[in-house]
Amino acid sequence: MDAAFTEEQDEIRRTLRELLHKRCGPDDVKSAVRTPPGYDQALWRQLAGQLGLPGLALPAAYGGADCGPTELALACEETGRVLLPSPLIATAALAAPLILALGSGPQRAELLPALAAGELTATLAVPGGRLATALALTGPNAGDWAGGGRAGGIQARAVSPQRDGGAPGSSPGELPAKGGWRLYGEAAQVLDGHTADVLLVAAHTGGFARSRTLIFLVRADAPGLVRTRQTAMDETRPQARIELRDVAAELLGERESDEAAVADALAAAGTEAAAALAAEAVGAADAALARTVEYVGTREQFGRPIGSFQAVQHRLADLYVAVQAARSAAYYAAWSAGGARTGDRRAAEPGVAGLALAQALEALRKVAAEAVQLHGGIGFTWEHDAHLYFKRAACDELLLGPVHRLRARAAEEAGLFAARDGGTAPGPVAADVAREAVDA
Template sequence: MDAAFTAEQDEIRRTLREILGKRCGPDDVKAAVRTAAGHDRELWRQLARQLGLPGIAIAEEYGGVGCTPADLALACEETGRALLPSPLLATAALCVPLITALGTAAQRSALLPPLAAGDLTAALAVPGPALATALALTGENAAGEWAGGGRAGGVQARPAPASGGNAAGGADGAAAGGWRLYGEVAQVLDGHSASLLLVAAHAGGFARSRTLLFLVREDAPGLVRSRQSVLDETRPQAKIQLRDTPAELLGGDGVSEEGGGDALRALAAAGRTASAVLAAEAVGAAGQALARTVEYVRQREQFGRAIGSFQAVKHRLADLYVQVQAARSAAYYAAWDPDQGGLALAQALEALRATAGEAIQLHGGIGFTWEHDAHLYFKRAAADDLLFGPVHRLRAHAATRAGLFAPATAPPPPPATAPAPATGVTPPPPSEKVAV
C-alpha cells in the first residue's frame, strides 16, 4: 500500500483548510449552530461549488467528483479541525452509501446528483438510541432488535391501501399503494433540516418481521420534526415523528423476503466507511485542540516565565502529541482499509477525549468557563463517544470480529462416583436419623 498522498488530495486539504480558516473560526461556529438550519448554508454552498465536498465519494456519472471514501476521510480531517457544523457526515458518510448500495437505477439517478451538488441533504433515522449498533460499530446488527424487533416501539411499516381501499401486496410485501410509516425516532443527526430522510423500519408484522429502509421527503404528510437540545451543538439532532407518513421503499417494491438482510448488510458497510470518516474527523479536532493549547502555554506566564517551559507541562504535552499521532496513523490506515475503522475510531475518540480534557486543564481558570473555546472540543469528544461508542465497546467488537477471543471451552464433566463396596448392610435413607 502506498500511503503517500496524491497531489489532488493535498490540494483538496490545502484549499479546504484555507476556506475554513477564513469562514469557520470559533465565533463563526457558535453563530452557525444557533441558526435554524444548525449550520452556515452559504458556507455549505461554497464548499459544494468550489470543492464538490458533498459529492467527493459519488461517482462522476451521478455528478460527483468520483473520488474514494479515503478522500472523504481526508477532507473530514480538515472539517474536524474547524469543528465545522454541516450536513456532511449525515449526507455523504451515512446516506449516500446506502442509496448507492440499495437504490434502484431510478432512485440513484434522481437522488445522487442533487446530493452531490449540495442542493439536497439527507439524514439517517434509526429507532432508539442505537445508531452505533445499527451501523455494526459496537455489535452485530443482524438480529435487527435495535429497531424494535417488530414489537411495540421503533418504526413500523405497512402497505398502504390500494385504490380499492384494501391493503394490497404480494408475498414480498410490496404494496400497490406504496407504504405508510408510523412511530418515533430520536437522536437523528441533522434530522430537523434534512430534505430527505432514510428511515429504518420494520415490515411484515411480528411473524415475518424484517428491517427495511424507506425514503421520506421533508414535505411528507404526517411527518413532524423537532430540534432537540444536545450537548454538542455542532452535531444538531432532531426527534422525528411519523404519523401514517407516506414513504418509498429504498430498492423499490421488488424487495424480497430476504431484503431485510440486504438492508442490514448495507448498514454495516456504511458503518465501516463512517467509522473511518469519524476517526479522521476526531483526529483533526484533537490535533487542533493540541495546537491551540501549545500556543497558549507559550504565552501564559507564571512566576516570570511561560508555563510551557515547565517540565511537567512539557511531559503532558509530549504524551498528548504521541497519542494524537498514533491516532492519526490509525485513521489514515482505516481510510484505505475501512475494515479497520472500528479500532481507528476507538483510538481517535480516546485521543480527542484526552486532548480536550488536558486543554481545559492547561488553560487554567479561564479554561473551566463554559464559554471558552476549549469546551467546543470537549463537547465534541463527549457527544461522539455517546453517539458512536463507547470506546471499550468499539474495541471489544473489533476484537470479536478479528477472532481474538476464542470461545470458552466447557469444563470436563466430574468423574463418576465409585459405588460403595458391598457389606450386606442397607444404608438408611437420607431423611432418617440413626440412633446411636
C-alpha cells in the same frame, strides 16, 4: 500500502483548510449553531458547489468526484479541525452510501446527483438512539433493533394497491398506484434530522412471522412527519427527534431486500462512516492540541512560560503521540474502506474502522480534557473555545460509542478471542475479555 498522499489529495486538504480558516473561526461557529438550521447555509452551498464536498466519494456517473473514502476522510479531518457544523457526515457518510448500495436505478439517478451538488441533504434515522448498533460498530446489527414486535421503534406497514387512498385521514391518490408503505414511530438523535430534505428511515416490518428491518425513503414535506431540533450539549452536531405519524414512505430499492442484504449495506456504510468520523475527531484533537501548545507558550507563571516546565512538556508529548497514533489509524481505516469498495479483499480488514474510531474518540477526549486543564482558570469557563472541543468529545462518544464497546466489537470481528466452544466466531466471551482488557 502507499502511505504517501497524491497531489490531488494534498490539494483537497490545502484548499479546504484555507477556506475554512477564513470562514469558520470559533465566533463563526458559535453564530452558525444558533441559527434555526444549526449551520451556515451559505458556507455549505460554497463547499458543495465549488469544492464538491458531499460528492467526493460518489461515482462520476452520479455527479460525484469519483474519489473514495480516503478523500472524504481528508475532508472530514479539515472540517473537524474547525468543528464545522454542516450536514456533511449525515449526507455523504451515512445516507449516500446506502442509496448507492440499496437504491433502485431511478432512485439513484434522482437523489445522488442532487446530493453531490448540495441541492439536497439527507440523513439516516435509526430508532432508540442506536445508530452505532445499526452500523454494526458496537455489536451485530442483526435483530430487532429497529423496533421488533407490535410496538416500539419504527414500524412499517404495506398498503395494498387496491386501496383508493392511504391510511385514515389521508387524501385519495396520495400513494402510488402500485401501492406503498406507511411508517409510524419515533427516532431521536437523528443527525441533522430537522433540516434534511430526504430521510432514510430504518423500520421494522413483517410482524412476527416475517420480522425484518428495511430502509425507507421519506421526503421532508411528507404529511404526518414532525421534526423537532433537540437541545444537545454539542451544538456543532445538530440532532433532531423524528416523529412519523402514519407517514407515506418509499421502499429503498426496487423490491424488498432480505434482512441480510440491508444489514450488510448498513455495515458497509458504517465502515466508511467510522473512517470519516475518526478523521474528523483527529482533526478536532489536533486543533485543540495546537491551541493548547500556543497558549502554554504565552501564559507565564513564576516569571516564565508554563510550557517551559518539564511536567507540562511531558503531558503535551503524550497528547501528541496519541493524536499521531489516532491519525495513522484513521488513515488506514479510510484506505481499508476504499479497498473494500473496489473489491480488494486484502484491504477489507474486519474491525479496522471501529478500532480507528475508538482510537480517535479516546485521543480527542484526552486532548480536550487536558486543554481545559492547561488553560487554567479561563479554561474552566463554559464560554471558552476549549469547551467546543470538550463538548464534541463527550457527545461523539455518547452517540457512537462508548470506546470500550467499539474495541470489543472490533475484537470480535477480527476473531482475536475464542468463543466458549473453542472456535473463533464472535461471541459474548470476546466482548467480555476485550472490555476487561480496556478497563484494566
